[in-house]
Amino acid sequence: MPRPIIVTCGEPAGIGPELAPALHRAAVPFVWMGDPRHLPDGTAWTEVTDLAQLPADGLAVLRHDFAAPARPGTPDPANAAGVIEVIARAVTLCRDGAASGICTMPIHKKALKDGAGFAFPGHTEFLAHLAGGADVAMMLASTTVDPPCRVVPATIHIALSDVPRTLTPDLLERTIRITRAAMIRDFGLPAPRLAVAGLNPHAGEGGAMGREEQDWISDLVARLRDEGLDISGPLPADTMFHAPARARWDAAICAYHDQALIPMKTLDFSGGVNVTLGLPFVRTSPDHGTAFDIAGTGQADPDSAIAALRMAGQLARARQAQ
Numbered sequence: 001m002p003r004p005i006i007v008t009c010g011e012p013a014g015i016g017p018e019l020a021p022a023l024h025r026a027a028v029p030f031v032w033m034g035d036p037r038h039l040p041d042g043t044a045w046t047e048v049t050d051l052a053q054l055p056a057d058g059l060a061v062l063r064h065d066f067a068a069p070a071r072p073g074t075p076d077p078a079n080a081a082g083v084i085e086v087i088a089r090a091v092t093l094c095r096d097g098a099a100s101g102i103c104t105m106p107i108h109k110k111a112l113k114d115g116a117g118f119a120f121p122g123h124t125e126f127l128a129h130l131a132g133g134a135d136v137a138m139m140l141a142s143t144t145v146d147p148p149c150r151v152v153p154a155t156i157h158i159a160l161s162d163v164p165r166t167l168t169p170d171l172l173e174r175t176i177r178i179t180r181a182a183m184i185r186d187f188g189l190p191a192p193r194l195a196v197a198g199l200n201p202h203a204g205e206g207g208a209m210g211r212e213e214q215d216w217i218s219d220l221v222a223r224l225r226d227e228g229l230d231i232s233g234p235l236p237a238d239t240m241f242h243a244p245a246r247a248r249w250d251a252a253i254c255a256y257h258d259q260a261l262i263p264m265k266t267l268d269f270s271g272g273v274n275v276t277l278g279l280p281f282v283r284t285s286p287d288h289g290t291a292f293d294i295a296g297t298g299q300a301d302p303d304s305a306i307a308a309l310r311m312a313g314q315l316a317r318a319r320q321a322q
């Protein structure tokens with residue numbers, strides 16, 4: 001049997017735990033790690049201790065006891081440490097070879113900061129840290145639209161006012177190279193076509209609306225193209241995401257979070273998958289967050305989580321075949 005994917009429980013007060021019973025639809029061997037008290041009432045689950053021996057039926061649970069039960073919509077600071085421990089434990093299982101990847105359910109960053117002093121903006125940076133300081137990038141990938149929309153923000157969880165000084169030539173070049181390597185290694189595209197979004201409206205319109213494109217982004221893209229990369233840009237971001245434009249690239253490297261995530265989530269919110277590129281193990285996640293406003297109401301759509309688990313299985317198989 002292939003090694004399973006670990007599904008981390010995420011924030012117990014969010015929608016993560018209630019998505020677990022639907023995940024079998026991904027048709028990927030997986031184990032859910034968390035506190036069984038946080039699963040929806042009536043969930044059929046079986047505790048596993050050996051990842052090579054999964055039960056034939058019901059939800060396989062790798063137990064991690066938390067300090068407190070969950071109250072949907074209201075995170076308990078006492079549970080913050082457990083959320084973090086589960087992620088770290090999943091990484092250890094991957095690195096030990098017992099699991100083939102991780103699919104994380106959403107965390108609430110502020111709840112973890114307030115409850116346990118979590119010092120990372122999100123999973124992406126925490127996982128990079130656990131991997132010994134890996135150079136990573138965040139990709140959001142659609143799964144149900146054609147042509148696909150795969151976007152990689154070069155800057156991630158920072159204030160918009162900090163973007164221009166944080167987006168350096170070094171950061172953009174590293175993000176482009178991480179993206180290209182992952183498209184080849186993980187997505188099976190030997191010659192990925194990359195597009196780079198401009199920072200400013202109309203990609204600066206020749207300096208009339210901002211200078212970064214003229215001052216350095218164009219030169220960086222030209223240098224990488226001379227090196228042999230199939231790369232275009234800087235492109236005006238407002239006209240690069242409609243279907244005929246997406247048909248010209250396999251992944252778009254964007255300047256900042258919302259420039260990347262708004263088009264992807266608008267096109268495919270229920271099929272969107274968050275993938276961390278550049279890690280030594282596979283990690284995916286649904287594109288949505290903890291959705292406290294609907295947690296515990298039964299309204300949560302499991303499709304993005306199912307797509308994320310399915311993609312984790314695909315990426316893990318691709319790596320195992322290498």
Ligand SMILES: NC(=O)C1=CN([C@@H]2O[C@H](COP(=O)(O)OP(=O)(O)OC[C@H]3O[C@@H](n4cnc5c(N)ncnc54)[C@H](O)[C@@H]3O)[C@@H](O)[C@H]2O)C=CC1
Pocket residue numbers: 015104105106107108109110123274285286287288289290291292293294299300301302304
């Ligand atoms: N991978 C992760 O751990 C992620 C964590 N987050 C975190 O989640 C928290 C809440 O973030 P928000 O910006 O409010 O985004 P959100 O995605 O949690 O919610 C935005 C809106 O979409 C709805 N929604 C989200 N997922 C849904 C689903 N599966 N089915 C039906 N409706 C759904 C919610 O009810 C809400 O109205 C924040 O702390 C954020 O940092 C956000 C994205 C990813």
Ligand SMILES: NCC(=O)COP(=O)(O)O
Pocket residue numbers: 121122123124125261274285
């Ligand atoms: N907006 C995407 C997001 O918050 C996911 O962050 P991460 O937890 O995957 O780093």
